[in-house]
């Protein structure tokens with residue numbers, strides 16, 4: 001299979017590989033996929049008080065296209081607002097990386113990982129607000 | 138050292154230059170059709186075909202008249218399986234094979250199922266072996282053929298041909314073996330191994346692509362087939378079509394070399410394979426060697442690298458030409474059915490690489506390949522969430538994954 005130059009570039013020089021503290025209140029973590037399907041993505045965001053994503057990290061077990069999809073996702077996430085990040089669509093990733101049809105599931109997984117990380121962060125914020133409301137009453 | 142380095146000899150081999158030399162005149166000078174009985178061009182071609190038949194027969198302990206030329210092993214397997222099934226239908230409609238066979242055996246079997254035949258697909262154990270008691274138990278008075286390969290193309294596990302052959306003989310069932318991966322690697326002898334039909338392909342044995350043969354036993358018992366390709370009545374009517382003389386000459390020469398050089402070649406391959414495997418296993422001790430490490434082809438090792446995915450690994454070691462047990466590369470996302478047949482979890486199957494060495498592999502290439510693999514596995518592990526979880530002491534089998 002021939003890979004696009006962009007996939008090769010992300011695969012060889014992945015951006016933002018790493019781990020944020022998953023217990024920190026300003027960090028959202030999404031883990032999607034399954035080892036038996038051949039891909040697992042972990043994507044993390046660290047969100048500032050203004051709702052902007054200050055940092056994004058990933059680790060991916062999967063083919064080169066899966067690694068490239070998650071690497072690209074972290075690039076797009078950094079600096080974006082959480083609301084904008086939630087709008088990222090897998091088709092944008094497909095287009096940017098020129099993924100062939102058999103690799104579209106990699107982009108779907110990346111979109112799922114973004115959504116899961118945001119969801120985790122939102123839950124933490126809701127819990128924090130609920131906790132502080134409870135302590136004030 | 139020239140890259141990419143070829144370590145996929147089980148997929149195909151380059152032609153040995155000695156083979157090419159033998160073939161060349163048959164393209165341009167002695168180009169006759171072996172079926173032309175009326176002139177010297179035809180006679181020369183026929184003599185060349187007969188000589189090649191002797192060379193191939195000698196490799197497997199057969200009589201030249203028992204060799205039937207085909208386009209390769211796929212055709213030989215189809216002819217053996219469908220040809221026997223159709224010929225012996227009156228006697229019975231049951232055939233036996235195993236789940237780890239090549240598609241060129243499994244698919245003809247599946248076709249026969251649609252034609253009213255019954256096929257038993259025997260399971261294999263973790264090493265890739267069928268249970269001989271289970272095989273004996275599966276045979277009934279309706280069984281007409283057992284087809285079990287000599288050596289598995291993905292993991293290299295060797296079936297005990299002599300034992301299987303003896304069992305079939307005792308039960309009066311014909312025994313076919315797809316021996317595509319075996320010549321030049323292990324001894325083949327249709328008499329002592331009680332083989333009735335045997336498939337070979339030239340391109341796995343330093344001969345050209347597109348030529349192979351089927352050995353068909355002539356006596357004790359005489360095996361008869363229904364032809365699958367009808368026409369001019371070549372090959373005693375069992376396989377019509379003008380013979381691929383250049384290819385056949387090449388296959389004959391390749392077989393002769395494989396026979397004379399068997400022992401020295403096996404010694405060399407065993408040394409190189411041990412060197413490769415040891416270097417990798419010493420640096421990456423949690424890797425898993427798949428298949429039977431004793432009864433195994435001498436040139437092949439199939440290794441799973443947990444926590445990294447096979448296709449990404451292959452992409453990272455593009456200076457080395459190898460195969461992945463994860464079939465992502467061939468457009469389907471299924472892990473190898475052979476590795477799954479061993480009971481390997483999908484995750485290990487997805488992370489496996491088959492290294493197959495050959496006549497032109499050097500120690501320097503082996504060392505380079507091992508070092509590249511080790512470096513790349515370590516790089517990919519550093520970005521693998523699975524590896525991270527395992528380092529944190531998480532049991533991956535207990536994690537609730539979100540499958541998609």
Ligand SMILES: Cc1ncc(COP(=O)(O)O)c(C=O)c1O
Pocket residue numbers: 147148208209210211212239241286288289290315317318337338339349
């Ligand atoms: C075990 C086995 N059987 C059959 C085949 C098919 O052989 P051919 O390419 O000659 O049709 C192969 C090679 O891919 C093989 O490894």
